[in-house]
Amino acid sequence: MAHTRCLSLPLALLLAVGALCVGARTVYPSGGCDPQKMTVYKVLVETAWDRDVFPKQYPEWRPPAQWSKVVGRSHDSTFSLFTLGEDASEGLKKFAESGDTNLLDAHSQGSGGVMDEFNAPPIPQGVGETSADFFVDGNHSKVSLISRVVPSPDWFIGVDSFDLCVEGKWVESVVLELDPLDAGTDNGFTFTSPNWPTIPKKPVSRITAQTPDHPANSFYYPDRTEHPPIATIRIFKIKEYELARVYNPSLARSPDRRYRTGSIPTTPELEETRDPEIRTRTVLRHSRRGGRPCPNLQETQWCGSSRDCDHRYFNW
Structure with missing residues (x-):
């Protein structure tokens, strides 16, 4: 046993x-x-x-x-x-x-x-x-x-x-x-x-x-x-992490719920220890004469779980 x-x-x-x-x-x-x-x-x-x-x-x-x-x-x-x-x-x-x-x-x-x-x-x-x-x-x-x-x-x-x-x-x-x-x-x-x-x-x-x-x-x-x-x-x-604020689904851009310390499938949102990774791009020439609109100009990347997070991401 x-x-x-x-x-x-x-x-x-x-x-x-x-x-x-x-x-x-x-x-x-x-x-x-x-x-x-x-x-x-x-x-x-x-x-x-x-x-x-x-x-x-x-x-x-x-x-x-x-x-x-x-x-x-x-x-x-x-x-x-x-x-x-x-x-x-x-x-x-x-x-x-x-x-x-x-x-x-x-x-x-x-x-x-x-x-x-x-x-x-x-x-x-x-x-x-x-x-x-x-x-x-x-x-x-x-x-x-x-x-x-x-x-x-x-x-x-x-x-x-x-x-x-x-x-x-x-x-x-x-x-x-x-x-x-x-x-x-x-x-x-x-x-x-x-x-x-x-x-x-x-x-x-x-x-x-x-x-x-x-x-x-x-x-x-x-x-x-x-x-x-x-x-x-x-x-x-x-x-342990405390609740920072209640998640508002109306503000979400996708079904994924966003944690400041990583994307976790529950509703609370936690205090962040540093900013997320953000990638941006700039429009050099806007569309004309019915051309297609420009895609999203900013992309935010979150780690999906503890195993995907850079250990420097958390203050532990």
């Missing part, structure tokens, strides 16, 4: 969270955070897939042990990247089997309950780390993320719908220790098993030292009661 440790939380809540399993949907006490605030978090993924810790069939070449890029979303309760005990979506199936994110990318910023989409770079070996920043607000306080075990039939690590708002306050930091998960879409037992589709699909499940208990399984260690964590997720708060 994976263990969860939360830092800077009330003791009663800490004890409650400690009993939860990473990968299962996390539920916190009622009382959401202010929807007129936006918070920036950093997630650090530290992997520990080491030959000394997981020696059985440890992949050394074609390809060697490594991790795919991290795919993450901040979202509300209507969105789910995966859920332990439920069948994988077609998007998760393709990602877990091959790393293909085309279907997952359909759930992008501003659609289906998603506030921010973020990625972290792949880790090219079994042990390493990668990180990304992301936004949350009071209406989208949950975070989910996944990374594929490479090579593997359909195995991955992930966090499902972890709520960063606790009793009306944003969590300062949290540490999550992860076990590998099985997407339930391929019957392969070993890291390099050939494609063997599971028909029908099985629910997403946790891979432990004891289950699946087939001797050929790459993660089966009958002499262990549980595995050491194969990865650790650290999430910590960077900064």
Whole structure:
């Protein structure tokens, strides 16, 4: 079983969270955070897939042990990247089997309950780390993320719908220790098993030292009661932003809602830390005799999410 440790939380809540399993949907006490605030978090993924810790069939070449890029979303309760005990979506199936994110990318910023989409770079070996920043607000306080075990039939690590708002306050930091998960879409037992589709699909499940208990399984260690964590997720708060003024849709030139710190699909507008990037052009000769009018003379460019913003853009 994976263990969860939360830092800077009330003791009663800490004890409650400690009993939860990473990968299962996390539920916190009622009382959401202010929807007129936006918070920036950093997630650090530290992997520990080491030959000394997981020696059985440890992949050394074609390809060697490594991790795919991290795919993450901040979202509300209507969105789910995966859920332990439920069948994988077609998007998760393709990602877990091959790393293909085309279907997952359909759930992008501003659609289906998603506030921010973020990625972290792949880790090219079994042990390493990668990180990304992301936004949350009071209406989208949950975070989910996944990374594929490479090579593997359909195995991955992930966090499902972890709520960063606790009793009306944003969590300062949290540490999550992860076990590998099985997407339930391929019957392969070993890291390099050939494609063997599971028909029908099985629910997403946790891979432990004891289950699946087939001797050929790459993660089966009958002499262990549980595995050491194969990865650790650290999430910590960077900064909170206050509402500057209410967005007025009648002033918009396009359906995109404009944040002074980046284009975010919610209604508040935040105080800017510097001017946006603006490109202008000048009319040298105006149209005559019914000629076409000149196009827009000014263009403003906004970053779409934390992953697209130059880090110098924010004062954090």
